[in-house]
Amino acid sequence: MNFQHTEDRRMLADTLNRFVHEQYGFATRDTLARSDSGFSRELWVRFAELGIVGALFKEADGGFGGAGFDIAVVFESLGRGLVIEPFLGALVVGHALAHAGGDAQKALIASLIEGHAVTALAHDEPGSHYELARVSTRAVRGSNGWVLTGAKSVVQQGAEADFFLVSARTSGTCDAEEGISLFVVPRETAGLGVHGYRKIDGGRAAEICLNEVCVADDALLGERDAGFATLEASIGAGVLALCAEALGAMEVAKEHTLEYLRTRKQFGVVIGSFQALQHRMADLLLEVEQARSAVINAAAALSAGRVARERALSAAKYTIGRIGARVAEECIQMHGGIGMTWELPLAHYAKRLVMIDHQLGDEDHHLERYIALGRSQRHE
Structure with a gap:
C-alpha cells in the first residue's frame, strides 16, 4: 500500500x-x-x-x-x-x-x-459525558416555526460565531438516537444567551443558553427526528481532524525535545548521549509512528460504511489520547523544569495534546465505543 x-x-x-x-x-x-x-x-x-x-x-x-x-x-x-x-x-x-x-x-x-x-457546533450539554445521543434541549412546534429551550456547554469559539448548529430533542427520551433534530440558529436570534471564556490550551469557548428561542421552519436541518446520523457523520470528521491535529503537535514536541537533547549539557556532555534518555526517546518515536498509522487508518475509513468508519475513528481517538498524553509527559520530563514555563512553546503543545483527548470523546469513551461497535457488528 x-x-x-x-x-x-x-x-x-x-x-x-x-x-x-x-x-x-x-x-x-x-x-x-x-x-x-x-x-x-x-x-x-x-x-x-x-x-x-x-x-x-x-x-x-x-x-x-x-x-x-x-x-x-x-x-x-x-x-x-x-x-x-x-x-x-x-x-x-x-x-x-x-x-x-x-x-x-x-x-x-x-x-x-x-x-x-x-460557525460553531452547539451539541454538548451540562452533565453529559460525550454521549452523542444524550440531548435534553427541547424543540417544540410554535405558531411560526420552532421554539428551542435548553443549554449547551463548551461551544468552541461560541462567542464569535455568526451562526450555530444546535441539536435539540423533538421526540423520545433524553438518550435516544431517534428524536434528535438539528437547527441552524443565527447569532442574533432573540433569546440566545452566550457567555464566553478563555480555555486553558488557548482560544475561547462559550456556554449557551436557549431561552425560548424562536426559529422559522427553514432552520430545521434535514428531517425532523432524524438528525443523529448527520450528527454522527459530521462529528466523525471532527474526530479525524483532532487526531491529525494532535499528530502535528506531537511531531513538533518531538522535534523540540530532540533538539534540546542535542544541545543541553550536564557534566560537560550533551544529555542526549545518556543511554537512558536515548531509550526513552526511541520509545517515544515508535509511539508517534503508531499514532500516525492510526490517523492514516481513520482517514482511509472516513468514506466507509458506518460501523467500519466509526470503529476506525474511535480506535484512532483512543490511540491519540493515550499517546498524546505520553508525548506531553515525556517531552516535559526530558526538558526538566524549563518544560513547564509559559515562555517555552513546548508547554503549550503539551497542554493542547492533553486537551485534545477531552474533545469529542476522551480515551475511555472511545475505547468503550470501539468495543460496543464491534459487538454490534458481530450480531449483524
Missing part, C-alpha cells in the same frame, strides 16, 4: 506549513490566544484565501477536497502551528450542512470557505 500523499496534498501541506511558519509564529499565536476574541478574523480570511478551508469540502459543495486524507493533511499542519482559528467548527458544521441541508442552508458553506463567516 502506498502511504504517500498525492502531489496536490503535498503542495497543500507545503503551502500551509510555509504560511504558518512565516505568518503564525508562536508569539503571534500566544497573543491571539489571550485576546478577547480568541483568534483573528483577518487571519481566518487569509487562511481561506489560501484555499485551506476549501480543502475540507467536496467539489460538489464548493470545495476541492473533502476526503479523509485532505482533512488529515490540513489539520496536521494546523497542529504543528497550534492554530486556533475556527477550522473545526467550519468542518463539522459545514459537513452537516452538506449532508442534510437544503439549497439555502448549503449556501452557508460558501461563506465558510471564503472566510466570511464563523
Whole structure:
C-alpha cells in the first residue's frame, strides 16, 4: 500500500506549513490566544484565501477536497502551528450542512470557505459525558416555526460565531438516537444567551443558553427526528481532524525535545548521549509512528460504511489520547523544569495534546465505543 500523499496534498501541506511558519509564529499565536476574541478574523480570511478551508469540502459543495486524507493533511499542519482559528467548527458544521441541508442552508458553506463567516457546533450539554445521543434541549412546534429551550456547554469559539448548529430533542427520551433534530440558529436570534471564556490550551469557548428561542421552519436541518446520523457523520470528521491535529503537535514536541537533547549539557556532555534518555526517546518515536498509522487508518475509513468508519475513528481517538498524553509527559520530563514555563512553546503543545483527548470523546469513551461497535457488528 502506498502511504504517500498525492502531489496536490503535498503542495497543500507545503503551502500551509510555509504560511504558518512565516505568518503564525508562536508569539503571534500566544497573543491571539489571550485576546478577547480568541483568534483573528483577518487571519481566518487569509487562511481561506489560501484555499485551506476549501480543502475540507467536496467539489460538489464548493470545495476541492473533502476526503479523509485532505482533512488529515490540513489539520496536521494546523497542529504543528497550534492554530486556533475556527477550522473545526467550519468542518463539522459545514459537513452537516452538506449532508442534510437544503439549497439555502448549503449556501452557508460558501461563506465558510471564503472566510466570511464563523460557525460553531452547539451539541454538548451540562452533565453529559460525550454521549452523542444524550440531548435534553427541547424543540417544540410554535405558531411560526420552532421554539428551542435548553443549554449547551463548551461551544468552541461560541462567542464569535455568526451562526450555530444546535441539536435539540423533538421526540423520545433524553438518550435516544431517534428524536434528535438539528437547527441552524443565527447569532442574533432573540433569546440566545452566550457567555464566553478563555480555555486553558488557548482560544475561547462559550456556554449557551436557549431561552425560548424562536426559529422559522427553514432552520430545521434535514428531517425532523432524524438528525443523529448527520450528527454522527459530521462529528466523525471532527474526530479525524483532532487526531491529525494532535499528530502535528506531537511531531513538533518531538522535534523540540530532540533538539534540546542535542544541545543541553550536564557534566560537560550533551544529555542526549545518556543511554537512558536515548531509550526513552526511541520509545517515544515508535509511539508517534503508531499514532500516525492510526490517523492514516481513520482517514482511509472516513468514506466507509458506518460501523467500519466509526470503529476506525474511535480506535484512532483512543490511540491519540493515550499517546498524546505520553508525548506531553515525556517531552516535559526530558526538558526538566524549563518544560513547564509559559515562555517555552513546548508547554503549550503539551497542554493542547492533553486537551485534545477531552474533545469529542476522551480515551475511555472511545475505547468503550470501539468495543460496543464491534459487538454490534458481530450480531449483524
